[in-house]
Amino acid sequence: MADDRNQGAVARRIRRARDPLGLKRALSDRLLPGLVAAMALLAALALAGSRGAEALKERWQQGAAAAVTVQLPPEQAGRMEDAMALLRARPEVAWAEPVNPERMHELLRPWLGEVPALPLPSVLELRLHNTALDPAPLQRALSDAIPGAEVEAHGIWVARLAALARSVQGVALAVLALVIGVAVAVVAVATRAGLASRRQAIEILHDLGATQSDIAGRFARRIGLLAAGGALAGAAIAVPALAALSGLAAPLAGGMVQPWSALPWLDLALLPPVAGLIGWATAQLSVRRWLRRLP
Amino acid sequence: MVRFTAVGLRYPSPDGGLGPEALSDLTFTLPEGSFTWLLGTSGAGKSSLLRLLYLAQLPTHGTLEVLGHQVRPDRRDALPALRRRIGVVFQDFRLLPYLSAFDNVALPLRLAGRSEGSLRPDVTEMLRWVGLQGKEMSLPEQLSGGEQQRIAIARAVVTRPALLVADEPTGNLDSHQARRLLALLTQMNRLGTTVVVATHSEDLVAQFPSPSLRLEAGRLVHHG
Known part of the structure; x- marks a missing residue:
């Protein structure tokens, strides 16, 4: 016990000696x-x-920025396959898929309620290889082939979100x-x-x-x-x-x-x-x- | 060797300028290995002169040479090495209260970069020399005024300084201890150390006759 006390005192002395200030x-x-x-x-x-x-x-910028929505009016709903073929053939399109009608109803239910009879446009989602590409040529090609088809690019919103970020x-x-x-x-x-x-x-x-x-x-x-x-x-x-x-x-x-x-x-x-x-x-x-x- | 040539000292005043002259036009030389008394009444400037000697203060004007080196304000980097060759016994001891007697005495050696392993023989010898063997682990507060004074002396001489400066070193000692301390200082002096001791005890000076400097109102009135 006394040895422990002595060792403790020596350790304290050494610590203090190393800290003269x-x-x-x-x-x-x-x-x-x-x-x-x-x-x-x-x-x-x-x-x-x-x-x-x-x-x-x-x-x-890389995900939502590249996302583009294409809408076909209800009267052109039967031309979904044509639209898909046209879009997939375009060099600026990286990926294109139709939005499932059930998913569309699901997404719209909070706003429109259960109204299955309401005619809804057919929607396709696609991504571009490059967000800087001008979607206007795509819009023109699509509306020439399928009258009433609309391309909605989200670039402006992306730019605003990116500025916010x-x-x-x-x-x-x-x-x-x-x-x-x-x-x-x-x-x-x-x-x-x-x-x-x-x-x-x-x-x-x-x-x-x-x-x-x-x-x-x-x-x-x-x-x-x-x-x-x-x-x-x-x-x-x-x-x-x-x-x-x-x-x-x-x-x-x-x-x-x-x-x-x-x-x-x-x-x-x-x-x-x-x-x-x-x-x-x-x-x-x-x-x-x-x-x-x-x- | 210490040489003062027309040295003056003014302390800074509270307004940022310089106060009145604490020391004026001091010119004298202390030969290497000399023992000198510094005499004068309280307020005569003894402590100021000692502060110049141990480089705690630089002269406001004049030329100061300590241990063969001219002290220049523009070469402050050279001062620490010079200070380590000077031992100081402060009037108020100036021991570090949280360090043991051993570590207070060892402090100058540690500052000089001595290895821990080589400290013990020198420090132990110094403590024995001042009669404090067995008190190595004591803190200053556990020691009497006289014992603290002796630790301060041991700390001042442990590096074998070339110049030893003592400010009223016997102020807290009885007559027996004072005589013993002066014997220690003269012993240091015989070993080659230049010693300067400030005191206002004429009795002490009479017992150990040596050359003296006498100050009055910051001026040197006697040297010899």
Whole structure:
């Protein structure tokens, strides 16, 4: 028992000797990591929002953007096979399929109710190889062959949705920049508080021959470690939140991906080292600036 | 060797400018290996002069040369290495309260980059030299004022400094301990260290006669 106490005292002495500025007490291991964890959580949400907006934009542009609807008037319903043959023969058409009449009724039931006698147009869905293609030649060829046939390209809606997605992405990146700015400010304030509470110890070390690099390095290592730890906690908290959001967004993304596999794992993994680096660099600058007042 | 040539010192004033002169036109030389008393009443400028000697302050004007190096404000990068060759016994000890006696004494060696394995013999010897063997693990708050003073002395000399500066080092010691401390400092001096001791105890100076500098109102009024 006495040996254990002695070993504990020696271990404490060694830990303190390695920290002559007493930074483990001056820079609390709760407040700064807690603030950085909150900011890392916000950064993770912003990053995920940016990635999600990017993915939706891609999907809308490559999926919905390529979707074109062709309508045949009820009197031309018998010419579905002709329309399919014409469309499939066109080089710009990647894929074309008729919409099942039962599915049409199903889709219209919320608006039209049970009205099976109502004549409905026959509808085909097709995708173009390239969203930039002008659908007008297709429209002309189709209406020449089948009078009354109409082509509805969704490009304008896609453009609007893509612009919205880009705006969401921009806002997310702005939030990220704001979070980084706040993180720098929080670390700078914490560093100044540490400098104020350890002023005498710093002056003692300075007078005993410590270099500015040595003193700034001790602060930077401690703060970098606290920031990285806080960011790790924030990223860990973000994982279930992002998985839940990813699950909610899955239908918009086609519903084919599992929430866990859709998370921005690389971004989450980079949060702790980046936060640590921000903390380290901010502390270095703050301490070196403060030390300039000493000769 | 230490050389002051027309050195003056003003501290910054609260308005951002410079305050009145704390030291004026000091010119003197301390030869290498000398022992010098620094005398004067409170407020005469002794501590300011010592701060210049251990490079905690740079002169406002004049030329200061310490250990053969001219101290220049535009070459501050060279100062830490110079400071590590100077031992300082502060009037208020300036021990780090959360470090043990051993680690306070070992601090200058660690700052100089000495390996952990090579610290123990030197630090233990210094603590024995100041009569504090067995107190290695004690924190400053667990020691008396005199013991703290001796730790400060051990810390000042553990690097075998070329220049040793002591500000009222006997202020917290009884007469027996004060004589013992002065014996330690003269011993250091005999080993080649240049020693400067600030005191206002004329008795102490009488017991250990040596050249002295006397300051009055920031001016040197006696040297010899």
